[in-house]
Every structure is written in C-alpha cells, then in structure tokens.
Amino acid sequence: MKKIAIVGSTGSIGTQTLEVIRKLDNFRVVAMACGHNFSLFERQLHEFSPEYAAMLEPNRELEVNFPSVKFFYGAEGIEEMLEIAKPDYTVLAASGAIGLRYSLKAIEHSKRLCLANKESIVCGGKLLLEKAKRYSAEIIPVDSEHSALFQLLRGDVRPEKIFITASGGALRDYPLDRINEVTLKDVLNHPVWSMGVRITVDSATMVNKGLEIIEAHYLFSYDEKDILTYVCKNSAIHAGVIYSDGTIKLHIGKPDMRIPIAYSLTYPQRAALKDFTASPLDYSLSLEEIDYRRYPALKLAREIIGIPSKQIAFNAADEIAVKNFVEGRISFGSIYRIIEKTIERIEPISPKDFEEVQAIDVLARKIAQEEVRKCSR
Ligand SMILES: NC(=O)C1=CN([C@@H]2O[C@H](COP(=O)(O)OP(=O)(O)OC[C@H]3O[C@@H](n4cnc5c(N)ncnc54)[C@H](OP(=O)(O)O)[C@@H]3O)[C@@H](O)[C@H]2O)C=CC1
Numbered sequence: 001m002k003k004i005a006i007v008g009s010t011g012s013i014g015t016q017t018l019e020v021i022r023k024l025d026n027f028r029v030v031a032m033a034c035g036h037n038f039s040l041f042e043r044q045l046h047e048f049s050p051e052y053a054a055m056l057e058p059n060r061e062l063e064v065n066f067p068s069v070k071f072f073y074g075a076e077g078i079e080e081m082l083e084i085a086k087p088d089y090t091v092l093a094a095s096g097a098i099g100l101r102y103s104l105k106a107i108e109h110s111k112r113l114c115l116a117n118k119e120s121i122v123c124g125g126k127l128l129l130e131k132a133k134r135y136s137a138e139i140i141p142v143d144s145e146h147s148a149l150f151q152l153l154r155g156d157v158r159p160e161k162i163f164i165t166a167s168g169g170a171l172r173d174y175p176l177d178r179i180n181e182v183t184l185k186d187v188l189n190h191p192v193w194s195m196g197v198r199i200t201v202d203s204a205t206m207v208n209k210g211l212e213i214i215e216a217h218y219l220f221s222y223d224e225k226d227i228l229t230y231v232c233k234n235s236a237i238h239a240g241v242i243y244s245d246g247t248i249k250l251h252i253g254k255p256d257m258r259i260p261i262a263y264s265l266t267y268p269q270r271a272a273l274k275d276f277t278a279s280p281l282d283y284s285l286s287l288e289e290i291d292y293r294r295y296p297a298l299k300l301a302r303e304i305i306g307i308p309s310k311q312i313a314f315n316a317a318d319e320i321a322v323k324n325f326v327e328g329r330i331s332f333g334s335i336y337r338i339i340e341k342t343i344e345r346i347e348p349i350s351p352k353d354f355e356e357v358q359a360i361d362v363l364a365r366k367i368a369q370e371e372v373r374k375c376s377r
C-alpha cells in the first residue's frame with residue numbers, strides 16, 4: 001500500500017488525483033492540504049480519512065469534526081505535515097511559485113514527487129533537480145506534455161529534438177486587433193481543457209507554454225532551440241520526439257489530466273483505466289506553426305530560458321498580472337506588457353539557494369505591482 005500526500009487537494013489537479021485514487025488499488029491518502037476551500041476539503045476528509053491535514057489558515061469547526069486528524073496551518077504547516085507524514089509519494093497540485101517550497105520539502109520526505117506544479121521547476125530549476133538527486137527522490141512530471149515526453153524518452157536513443165503542443169487557448173481565433181476587449185469569461189472558456197483559473201488564462205496568453213518550455217529544458221536537458229512548439233487545436237497530440245534518422249514518435253491521447261496523474265502514481269506500470277481506452281480513429285491529428293504575434297509571451301520565454309532570475313520573474317509577474325486581470329483592474333493585453341517590463345528590470349543572476357530564489361520572487365512581484373499601477377484601468 002503506497003502512502004500518498006496531496007498538496008492542493010481541492011483544486012483541479014487535486015480533485016482529479018482523488019478521482020484516480022478511487023479507481024486504483026494499493027494507494028492510501030495519508031495527508032491532504034488545501035488553501036481556503038474548507039467546504040470541499042471537509043468532504044474530502046470525510047471520504048479519505050487521512051491521518052494529517054493542512055490548511056492555509058485555522059478552521060476550528062473542521063478540527064472538532066475530525067478529532068482523529070492531526071491538523072497543521074499555513075505554508076509552514078504544510079511543510080511540517082509532509083515531514084511528519086513521510087508519504088511514499090507527494091502529489092504537488094498547488095498552484096504558484098509557493099509550490100517550490102512544498103516541492104523542496106516533499107523531496108526530503110517522499111520517495112517520489114508527482115509534480116503538477118510546473119512553477120517549482122521554473123523557479124527552482126537546477127536547485128530542485130540537484131536536491132532530488134541528493135535525496136534519491138524521483139520527480140515524475142504530471143504536466144501532460146512533460147508526462148508525454150517522460151514516456152517518449154524511455155527505452156530508445158536520445159532524440160535530437162523534442163516538441164510540446166499548445167491548444168492555443170480560448171482566444172486562438174479571436175481577432176488580434178480586438179484582443180483588449182476580451183472579458184474574463186471569454187478567456188476562461190477553454191476550448192479543450194477544464195483547469196484552474198491561472199493556468200487557463202496562461203493558456204490564452206501562452207505564458208503556460210513559456211513555463212512549459214522552461215520546465216522541459218530542466219527536466220530533459222534540452223537547449224531552447226531543440227524544444228519545438230506547435231499548436232494542436234484538439235490537444236490530442238501532447239508531445240513528440242524527433243530522431244537523427246528522421247523518425248518522429250508522437251504521444252497521443254484523450255486530453256484528460258487523470259491519465260498523466262495516474263501514470264505519475266503507477267509508473268513504471270500503467271493503470272488499466274478502462275474508461276480511457278482510445279482508438280486512433282478518435283482523433284484528427286494535426287499540428288500548426290505558432291504565430292508569435294498572437295503569443296509574444298512564448299517568444300519572451302524562449303529568450304530567457306536558462307537565466308534563473310528572469311525565469312522566476314516571468315512566473316512572478318504573470319501571477320501578479322493574472323490576479324489583477326481576473327480582479328478586473330487591467331486588460332488582457334496588459335498581462336504581457338507587465339511581464340515584459342518586469343523582466344527588463346530584473347538582473348540576470350543565478351540564485352544559489354531557496355532564500356535567494358524567494359528574494360528574487362519578492363522583488364519581481366514588487367516591480368510587477370508597480371507595472372500594474374501604470375496599466376490599471
Ligand atoms: N489543471 C490542470 O489541468 C493542470 C494544472 N497544472 C499545474 O498544476 C498546478 C495546480 O493547477 P490547478 O489544479 O489547475 O490549480 P487550481 O487553482 O485549480 O488549484 C490550486 C490548488 O492549490 C491550493 N492552493 C492555492 N494557493 C495555495 C497556497 N499558497 N498553499 C497551499 N495550497 C494552495 C488551492 O487551494 P484552495 O482551492 O482550497 O484555496 C487548490 O487546492 C499548477 O501549477 C498548474 O500549472 C499542470 C497541468 C494541467
């Protein structure tokens with residue numbers, strides 16, 4: 001029986017992880033953490049009866065209702081919970097750069113980090129990967145494209161190039177000259193995936209694809225020029241690899257995050273997810289070039305790959321800009337401008353530890369907030 005901890009159990013990935021665990025045998029949830037969604041968290045605690053639970057802030061009512069659960073509070077509490085629970089696997093399903101803090105702790109106390117929180121890699125880079133090596137902890141990517149690449153890169157010679165696909169997001173066919181008029185509702189109306197708010201906005205700006213090429217750079221040690229990106233409008237093709245003999249292998253499948261989540265848990269085996277049996281006839285397979293005029297954020301990400309401080313700023317500025325767009329203070333078009341200006345004002349440096357990563361993140365957020373004020377409606 002594998003002991004599982006889920007950080008971010010109340011989110012899109014977290015709830016799908018619980019769906020997968022219901023279908024699988026020999027996995028037991030021993031620890032769960034949420035942010036503020038106490039009503040959903042209470043239902044999850046009822047169903048999965050973990051020994052440990054953590055929330056960003058205390059909730060006495062929950063404590064009374066679950067006297068046998070040991071509760072922890074705050075980001076520190078989530079770290080402490082992982083330390084005490086010592087899960088075999090930690091599923092990192094929290095969103096944002098805060099995930100790096102949890103990932104670093106999970107690596108110390110779990111044999112496997114099932115990593116959906118791509119921000120951990122974008123902000124942590126080599127620091128995260130080197131710590132995983134020191135602790136002999138596996139990092140299995142949950143992000144659909146990186147799960148696909150992880151699978152494609154097994155059992156063959158190393159491909160010359162790799163590629164990941166992008167759906168193009170909710171605004172992919174929206175007239176460019178009217179992009180500033182879009183509403184939050186337009187942006188959240190994703191044509192393919194059902195995801196959390198931030199990543200759905202990031203899909204429309206292609207900041208998400210920018211984060212993902214950085215993620216692929218560190219996970220699979222490919223240079224920017226060898227990490228290609230294409231639009232696949234039905235997201236049936238998640239990724240592919242290109243060999244020196246001209247052979248191309250594709251990873252195709254239903255665009256459903258429960259599949260890469262399940263794989264991160266069952267690897268190196270595969271679960272028999274019966275309701276996912278697929279036929280190649282289910283999907284039309286097509287790839288298109290990406291128009292960087294529509295998605296300047298992806299071009300910007302390509303320019304900063306391998307510069308840790310600018311990668312941290314790319315993510316931090318996006319978190320700040322997306323929050324302000326969602327809360328109606330800035331237009332959709334301002335998101336990119338805020339990221340671009342913030343990155344310009346951050347020095348190109350390589351932080352030597354987590355404290356320095358945090359300091360760059362805090363500085364980038366401060367700069368981004370100043371840039372928001374310049375763009376506010
Ligand atoms: N959703 C998807 O299909 C995909 C997501 N990912 C990645 O997975 C991660 C999660 O995304 P997604 O599930 O969409 O996000 P959601 O916004 O749906 O969920 C985020 C989760 O994190 C919790 N949370 C938020 N802030 C904190 C914090 N400071 N400390 C602890 N927990 C916190 C939330 O708690 P609460 O809601 O209780 O406040 C919630 O449980 C992201 O890094 C995303 O990029 C990658 C590929 C696909």
Ligand SMILES: CC(=O)[C@@H](O)[C@H](O)COP(=O)(O)O
Pocket residue numbers: 143144145165166167168169193199202203204206208209257
């Ligand atoms: C499901 C998943 O992995 C997301 O990261 C998805 O890829 C987002 O959509 P885009 O491909 O449009 O960024």
Ligand SMILES: [Mn+2]
Pocket residue numbers: 143144145146212
């Ligand atoms: Mn992805």
